[in-house]
Amino acid sequence: MGQKINPLGFRLGTTQSHHSLWFVQPKKYSEGLQEDKKIRDCIKNYVQKNMRLSSGVEGIAHIEIQKRLDLIQVIIYMGFPKLLIEDKPRKLEELQMNVQKELNCMNRKLNIAITRIGNPYGHPNILAEFIAGQLKNRVSFRKAMKKAIELTEQADTKGIQIQIAGRIDGKEIARVEWIREGRVPLQTIGAKIEYCSYRVRTIYGVLGIKIWIFIDEE
Amino acid sequence: MVKNNLIHREKKRQKLEQKYHLIRRSSKKKEISKVPSLSEKWKIHGKLQSSPRNSAPTRLHRRCFSTGRPRANYRDFGLSGHILREMVHACLLPRATRSSW
Secondary structure: OOOOOOHHHHOOOOOOOOOEEOOOOHHHHHHHHHHHHHHHHHHHHHHHHHHOOOOOOOOEEEEEEEEOOOEEEEEEEEOOOHHHHOOOOHHHHHHHHHHHHHHOOOOOEEEEEEEEOOOHHHOHHHHHHHHHHHHHOOOOHHHHHHHHHHHHHHOOOOEEEEEEEEOHHHOOOOEEEEEEEEOOOOOOOOEEEEEEEEEEEEOOEEEEEEEEEEEEEO | OOOHHHHHHHHHHHHHHHHHHHHHHHHHHHHHHHOOOHHHHHHHHHHHHHOOHHHOHHHOOOOOOOOOOOOOEEOOOOEEHHHHHHHHHOOOOOOOOOOOO
16 A cells, blocks of 8 residues: 655655755754744734734745844735735734744844745645635535635646545544646656645544645756 | 654753763863863763763763654664655655655
């Protein structure tokens, strides 16, 4: 029986780059990791709290952290950065203050930047949040998946595969459903594939959503 | 996830160990070996014993910093094996890659 390895981890040396880029003496590696974790959690909680007031989909794709001797650079890749940019620049500063309090470090400056992703629905994290919202509102899962695929076809992608597992439609017996459009060559290391695994909490339990998007081939 | 009180117990031990670290180290190495007579050795040993038990470094137990798991921890990362694997796949550990493909 085969089990699929996470395509991001599979391609780490070649087509996939790391989301944390820094160098530290090996003894301090775990402290660096703890700092990273604090930053990421802080940002995600802040975004979740504030986004609840307004529209549904927040859409953080991923958070890149680069550290140097005197500077920590955090780049947030977002699909819909309206709430953090356009409303008031205060929110970015609030975020920065929160994260600095969490970190307690006076040696290093903290700099948070937000980058907008062109084609937000070409990124699996944002798509997964979209599907999650639909499933919570009890849309039939086939419709949700097909709508998601339509959205990706507008963004340029060469293939997409969506898998939903769990108590689909609230039925007692859990099952796994998946569809695929185009081609998704998981065995080809030269193929750039974005992957996301997302959990949705519904009233019937937890559904797992996995999305593979085939972007490019070298 | 581990109970919160177990994680806090570890933190308590870490604080005490830091606080008593120098005192313990000084009485262990230099004094006991230098002093010739047995009764003086007993005195110094008595000082060692009087410091609280939780200040002993042998009582510390490493835990995964993200889940608090007491077993299967790696000192290089401070993480338990399962979480380590998840984080490697999520590209969160700088320069960590697979060695097989």
